[in-house]
Every structure is written in structure tokens, then in C-alpha cells.
Amino acid sequence: MHRVVYIRAMIRCGYIFSYLTNQGDVYMDRVQKILNGLGEVEDEIFKSRQQKELQFRERNKAKRRRERAATTPAYIPVRGSLLAPQANGPVSFSGADTRRLARDARVQAMEYQNASSKANTVVTTVQASGPRKRKMEDSDSEEEVYDEVRLWETGWKERYYRSKFEVDGNDIAFRHKVAWAYVEGLCWVLKYYYQGCVSWNWYFPYHYAPFASDFDTISQFKPDFSAHTEPFKPLEQLMAVFPAASKKHLPESWQDLMTSEESPIIDFYPEDFQVDLNGKKYAWQGVALLPFVDEHRLLETLATVYDKLDDFERERNSRGPDRIFVGRKHPFSKFLQQLYEGSCPENEGTLIAIDPSFTNGLAGSVGVDSKVVRIGERYHSPIPLDCCPDIPSNSAIMAIYQDPQFEKSFIFPAKRLAGAKEVPRTLKPSDWNSNEAYRPQIGFTRDVPRGRLSDAGHRMIAHEMASRYGPGGFQTSESRWQVERRRYDFPVPYPLLPPSAVGRYDGRPMNLDAGYGRREDYYSGAEGYYGGPISSLPRNHSFHVFEERPGFQGERGYSRPPFRGGYNGGGWTQRGRW
Numbered sequence: 001m002h003r004v005v006y007i008r009a010m011i012r013c014g015y016i017f018s019y020l021t022n023q024g025d026v027y028m029d030r031v032q033k034i035l036n037g038l039g040e041v042e043d044e045i046f047k048s049r050q051q052k053e054l055q056f057r058e059r060n061k062a063k064r065r066r067e068r069a070a071t072t073p074a075y076i077p078v079r080g081s082l083l084a085p086q087a088n089g090p091v092s093f094s095g096a097d098t099r100r101l102a103r104d105a106r107v108q109a110m111e112y113q114n115a116s117s118k119a120n121t122v123v124t125t126v127q128a129s130g131p132r133k134r135k136m137e138d139s140d141s142e143e144e145v146y147d148e149v150r151l152w153e154t155g156w157k158e159r160y161y162r163s164k165f166e167v168d169g170n171d172i173a174f175r176h177k178v179a180w181a182y183v184e185g186l187c188w189v190l191k192y193y194y195q196g197c198v199s200w201n202w203y204f205p206y207h208y209a210p211f212a213s214d215f216d217t218i219s220q221f222k223p224d225f226s227a228h229t230e231p232f233k234p235l236e237q238l239m240a241v242f243p244a245a246s247k248k249h250l251p252e253s254w255q256d257l258m259t260s261e262e263s264p265i266i267d268f269y270p271e272d273f274q275v276d277l278n279g280k281k282y283a284w285q286g287v288a289l290l291p292f293v294d295e296h297r298l299l300e301t302l303a304t305v306y307d308k309l310d311d312f313e314r315e316r317n318s319r320g321p322d323r324i325f326v327g328r329k330h331p332f333s334k335f336l337q338q339l340y341e342g343s344c345p346e347n348e349g350t351l352i353a354i355d356p357s358f359t360n361g362l363a364g365s366v367g368v369d370s371k372v373v374r375i376g377e378r379y380h381s382p383i384p385l386d387c388c389p390d391i392p393s394n395s396a397i398m399a400i401y402q403d404p405q406f407e408k409s410f411i412f413p414a415k416r417l418a419g420a421k422e423v424p425r426t427l428k429p430s431d432w433n434s435n436e437a438y439r440p441q442i443g444f445t446r447d448v449p450r451g452r453l454s455d456a457g458h459r460m461i462a463h464e465m466a467s468r469y470g471p472g473g474f475q476t477s478e479s480r481w482q483v484e485r486r487r488y489d490f491p492v493p494y495p496l497l498p499p500s501a502v503g504r505y506d507g508r509p510m511n512l513d514a515g516y517g518r519r520e521d522y523y524s525g526a527e528g529y530y531g532g533p534i535s536s537l538p539r540n541h542s543f544h545v546f547e548e549r550p551g552f553q554g555e556r557g558y559s560r561p562p563f564r565g566g567y568n569g570g571g572w573t574q575r576g577r578w
Contacts, residue, residue: 005037023414024194026187029219039213043156050152147279157211164208164276178206179214180221187223195412198225200232201295207276207287235317236302240293244269248385253308257301265301268293312382324366324401328375332358336397337375340368351402367400 020030149160158169167174181204191198202225232240238250244258257263268291277286309317326333335358351365373379379391453461 005041006034008037021190023411024191026183026190026223028183028221031183032215032217032219035212035215035218039211039215042211042213046151046156145277145279145281149279157213160208160211165206175210175214176217179210179218181205182210183215183218183221184223188225191225194414199227200229203292205292207289231319233317233319235313236299239302240295240298244271251309251313253305254302257305263301265297267291268298316382322401322403323369323398325396325398328395328397333375333397336366336399339366339399340372340374340397351400363404365402367402369398369400372398 018027018030020027020034148163149156151160160169161167161171161175162169165174165178184202185204188199188202231237235250235254239254239257242249242258247255247258250258257265258269260266270291274289275283275286276289277283280286326336332354339352349367351367353365354363356363373394375394375397377394379394381388381390
């Protein structure tokens with residue numbers, strides 16, 4: 001849907017071949033067209049999202065029911081138990097059998113009760129231990145979550161601003177104010193990635209975002225980041241982001257500012273704060289309503305305690321030069337080690353340009369660091385904490401590093417560099433299928449598990465299909481006729497009778513003369529095997545017992561005898577049935 005909205009908006013405003021940004025600058029009028037189109041379908045999006053959420057919950061409930069049915073232990077009496085179902089008819093047990101079965105039933109019931117008691121004890125212990133991570137059972141439960149806004153119902157926008165911002169839901173000017181602040185944040189992010197940080201003191205002054213339909217006046221907004229700003233110092237930054245529970249990482253003279261009731265900035269460090277679930281289920285999914293840190297109040301308060309810092313803490317609170325660390329196995333480490341071997345104290349401020357061929361394209365300059373720790377030496381931790389121990393043997397070389405320098409007015413062009421190589425395209429027009437169901441990527445692999453048949457399953461199906469519709473239950477490179485010939489040519493001991501001695505498989509005797517032209521030719525060979533003479537048998541002898549011997553195909557009977565002489569009568573088919 002978002003793709004369709006984008007294309008329609010571009011066609012509507014005539015910017016089908018234009019960009020929304022240029023080297024970090026945003027074309028507000030074009031962006032407004034996109035957001036206006038998205039705002040037109042905003043109500044439909046919220047309703048569709050709620051419908052999908054309800055369907056997702058129903059699928060999860062059905063899945064859990066199936067899992068519980070498969071994993072819930074069931075008490076099933078063993079075979080032969082008094083409680084097990086018995087076949088219809090008279091059943092008689094002796095006195096000893098009855099006592100034995102009753103004892104077995106009692107033992108089995110006690111074992112089931114003990115197993116259930118142990119399982120309940122484990123669950124209770126886990127719940128009482130208070131695990132840090134949420135349990136799978138909690139995620140699987142589907143309790144109804146109260147949502148005051150209800151974006152899928154009429155009047156959702158008025159309820160949203162009244163609940164989240166505590167303003168009148170019909171205050172259009174306030175909506176535009178929030179939207180402009182949000183757009184200013186988008187511009188800050190684009191500038192940061194294209195040109196670098198343009199402002200060190202900008203922040204979004206609200207806990208919640210506006211809606212797409214509230215950006216209908218952003219074409220009139222012009223962001224301005226021309227004011228000169230500087231980042232916090234290291235310890236100032238920690239004071240702005242750490243809670244009171246992490247005060248051990250700060251100087252002791254500053255820790256009271258986070259815990260003392262007399263501190264002028266104690267409101268920056270609340271021990272208890274509200275969490276708006278915002279329609280979610282768990283606190284970690286909600287919005288933490290922490291107070292915004294006032295930069296001016298923070299710096300004014302810290303200025304009164306700067307004189308309490310010692311030399312080491314002052315150094316920690318300073319913005320020094322950048323440093324580069326290179327592992328001992330990297331090719332660039334040899335260059336840095338040679339830099340220190342031939343250096344002298346007066347060369348500490350000298351910077352040498354880096355050859356990008358040694359650093360995989362990394363440019364800039366490096367210089368000698370007076371605090372260097374050579375490879376193999378012990379690196380002493382600057383912080384006296386157990387969580388920051390010394391490094392017994394250093395495996396990296398460090399040096400002063402400086403980025404490539406440019407003029408303040410320099411604009412980094414967002415264009416393709418000369419000599420860039422084209423990446424082979426992998427997507428084809430046939431890869432796009434709007435009717436295909438969406439399958440989310442789970443984890444780090446795109447291979448979504450789906451139901452499939454294993455090789456063994458394919459073999460079982462092939463075997464079953466062949467036995468029903470094919471020539472037999474196995475496959476071979478030989479023809480079926482060759483297999484039957486090879487089978488009957490083996491010298492396997494067998495009665496000196498043709499299969500017709502039993503009589504058409506219906507139990508009626510047959511005359512041996514009927515249907516065979518020359519029985520001496522048919523049974524020509526050594527006595528006791530197929531192909532042996534039968535002249536010693538009575539002329540009209542008949543057998544009443546038919547035994548299955550090697551050479552038969554079970555219910556398929558005989559195949560057509562491939563021997564000389566053969567059968568020249570009626571009733572015998574190629575599939576070996578009468």
C-alpha cells in the first residue's frame with residue numbers, strides 16, 4: 001500500500017523522476033505530497049492492522065491448544081489392567097490375577113500423582129524466583145489489553161492527543177507544532193548521515209509522534225541548524241544519560257547530585273516513573289515517561305562542582321584527540337610500530353598521512369601517542385573497578401588519529417564515485433508477486449521453514465504407488481520379463497509338477513495331458529528340479545496341496561513360463577493368473 005501511495009503522489013505532483021532529498025536537504029513540498037497521500041488511507045491502515053492483529057491472536061490460541069493437547073500428560077491404563085477397556089465377551093480372572101492387576105493399577109496411579117506434583121513444584125519455583133527475562137508462557141497468554149485510544153474506531157485522533165499530550169483533541173495548531181518538530185528531527189537525521197552532525201543540542205521534545213495526516217503544512221517549515229553548538233564533555237554526557245543507580249561510574253563529588261534531596265537537578269533522576277503501555281502488553285514494550293534533561297540547568301549545576309575534580313577526573317572530562325587501535329596481525333600495525341621506533345619527543349605533534357592501500361581505504365593522518373602501550377606490554381586499566389581489570393599482554397598498537405580535514409562550507413556530494421563497480425542485479429521482474437503471502441524473515445536467515453517431505457517419505461510414496469499401479473514393489477534396470485526368466489532359470493528344488501496340478505486355483509484337479517503339448521519337453525532336465533522328467537508319475541495324478549516355493553510371486557501367481565516347450569493352452573495370462 002505504501003508503494004502505491006508513493007507512486008500516486010509522485011504522479012500527482014509531477015515528480016515521478018525526482019528525489020525527495022538532495023545531499024541531506026529535504027524537499028518539504030514533495031514530502032508533504034507523500035504524507036498527505038498516506039494520511040488519506042490512514043484510517044484504513046489502522047483498521048486493517050487491528051484485523052490482522054485479531055487474526056494473529058486467534059492463530060496463536062489455536063496453536064497453543066494443539067501444543068497443550070500434544071504435551072499434556074494423560075493417564076492411560078496399561079494393557080491388561082482392570083481399568084483398561086476390554087473386548088466384548090466373557091472375561092475371567094483368577095483371584096491371583098485380580099489382586100495383581102489391582103496392585104499394578106494402584107502403583108501406576110501413584111506414579112502419575114507423584115509426577116504431576118513434581119511438575120507443579122517446578123513451575124511454582126520458577127515463578128517465585130523472579131527471572132529477568134520474560135517467560136514464554138507470558139508471551140503466549142492472550143489477555144485483553146486496555147487501549148484508551150483505539151485507533152481502529154471513529155474519533156481515534158481526538159482521543160490520541162487528549163490522552164498522550166493532554167491537550168484538546170481539536171487543537172489543530174498543536175498538531176502542526178508536533179508535526180514540525182518531528183520533521184525537524186527527520187532533517188537532522190538526514191544531515192547527520194550525509195554531512196555530519198549539524199546540531200549538538202537538538203532533541204525531539206515529546207514522547208509521542210504525530211500522524212501522517214498532521215503533516216499537511218510542513219511545506220511552510222524551514223529547518224535551521226546554523227547556530228554553533230558543542231557536544232557535552234564525557235562526564236557531562238554521563239550525568240545526562242545515567243540513572244542514579246549507575247552513579248559509581250561518576251566522580252564521588254558528583255554522585256550526590258543524583259541522590260540528594262537538596263540537589264537542584266534531583267528531578268532528572270526519578271526512582272519511580274510512569275510507563276505508558278500504549279496498547280501493548282508488557283512494560284518493556286511501553287513508553288517510559290522520563291523527564292527531559294534541561295541542558296542549561298545541568299551545566300549550571302555542574303559548574304559549581306568542577307573544582308572538586310582531581311587531575312585524573314579532569315582528564316577524563318576533557319575532549320582529547322581521537323585514537324586508532326590496530327591489531328598486531330594487521331599489515332598497518334608494522335607501519336605504526338616503525339613510527340614509534342624512529343620517533344623522538346619533538347615529533348609527538350607531527351601527523352603523517354595514511355596510505356589507504358595499507359588500511360583497506362581508510363584515509364586520514366596518524367601521529368605518535370605519548371600514552372602508547374607497546375605490543376606485549378601490560379595495559380593498566382585507568383578505572384579502578386573490578387569490572388575493568390588490567391590487560392596482561394597488549395595485542396594492539398595505538399596512535400593519534402585525525403580525520404581528513406575539509407572546509408566548514410564543504411558539501412559532501414551524494415553521487416556515485418568515479419570508478420565504482422556495478423553490483424550484479426539479482427532480482428528479476430518475475431520475483432515480484434503481489435498475490436504471494438507475506439512471510440516475515442525470522443532471525444538471520446531468509447530460509448523460512450515450511451512443511452516438506454523427506455527423502456524417506458518420497459521413497460515410501462514411490463513404493464506404494466508402484467505397488468498399486470506399477471509392475472511391482474521394486475524397480476530394476478532389467479525388464480520384468482527378464483527378471484521372471486532369471487528367477488525361473490535358477491536351479492531351485494521344487495516338486496516335479498506344473499502349477500496346473502492343483503487345478504485352476506479353484507481346487508479342482510486337472511488332467512496333466514490337457515493344455516500341455518509335450519510334458520517330456522516341458523520337464524526336460526535333471527530330476528528334482530524344474531525342467532526334470534516326470535515320466536515316473538502316474539498319468540492322471542493330481543495334487544491337493546499347493547505350497548508356495550521360491551520362484552512364486554505370492555498372489556500374482558506364475559508368470560508365463562519362458563522355457564522351451566512352454567504352455568500352449570488357454571487360461572494362462574502374462575500376469576500369471578487363471
